[in-house]
Amino acid sequence: MRRHLSYTGGDLDRGDRFRKLPEWIQERLAHPSTLIAAVWRDRHLIADSSVAHPLPQLPQSDLIFLGTRGDAAIFAADVSSLDEEEASALGTFVDLRTAVHSVTAADAALLAYARGILHWHRNHQYCGRCGAESRSERAGHMRVCTRCAYEMFPAISPAVIMLVERRLEDGTRVCLLARHGALAKGVWSTIAGFVEPGESLEETVAREAMEETGLRIGATVYRGSQPWPFPASLMIGFRAEAESHEITIDTDELEDARWFTAAQLDAFGDWESDAEYRLPRRDSIARLLIDEWRSEQ
DSSP states (O other), rough: GGGGOOOOOOOOOOOOOGOOHHHHHHHTTTTTEEEEEEEEETTTOOBBBBBSSEEOOOOOOOOEEEEEETTTTEEEEOOOSSOOHHHHHOOOHHHHHHHTTTOOOOHHHHHHHHHHHHHHHHHHSBBBBTTOOOEOOOOGEEEEEETTTEEEOOOOOOEOOOOOEEOOSOOOEEEEEEEOTSSSSOBBBBBEEEEEOOOHHHHHHHHHHHHOOOOOOOEEEEEEEEEETTTEEEEEEEEEEEOOOOOOOOTTTEEEEEEEEEEHTTOOOOOTOOOOSSSTTTTSSSHHHHHOOOOOO
């Protein structure tokens, strides 16, 4: 399953050894082979199936070194300060979850990387300790407070996502899907939740299942992980066996939760359809967990 997860499979050499070499960074910025992945208001510049382009005329902003692909250095640039007309002059900017279906796996991973690190920069302009402005360092992989010198590094929020299953008395296996308010109408998905301090991943799986659905969890098996820059998560996927079967939903978290057989899921439509019951989008680890389970029944 892990080979097919969207936003994974990147081919960049992230070049940590170069981040501390400002002379090398400046030399690469002046090199004709250098490419820029431009992001405008969380949309990506894509032209002729390319996701990184020769250095365009950009507004003054920090360029973030992403790494190298072959002989070319690739940087990310946030051009969100441009108005819509100015951005259109650079080319067409596309939403990542739309673009993922028309670019290579390696390019989708590059775009997710660019989106994620630029989001972090936008939200760490000021020091979390003293409130002073911060500045970009190490080619964009650290920010330093201009007053107290506090160092900040790109961070993500780990979250577990799990397909909960159980066996009925007749031997049929069923899995748990739920609806919450953030999902489009008719879409059912797996349950998920953020890891809290002092918690293992398996403990998070058990806690979230109990809090959201009242189910006790037994055996838990890791299935894969997926960068999820919407805005800044790492989704860590599990298969979990339920030791209880009565569902009691937390109505603050979920609208509904039910057990489904594989045959019932086979009748669901895709996310893009107008079916009454629909599966999650194909770029999500939730969809991969569901499809993997369906294929085994």
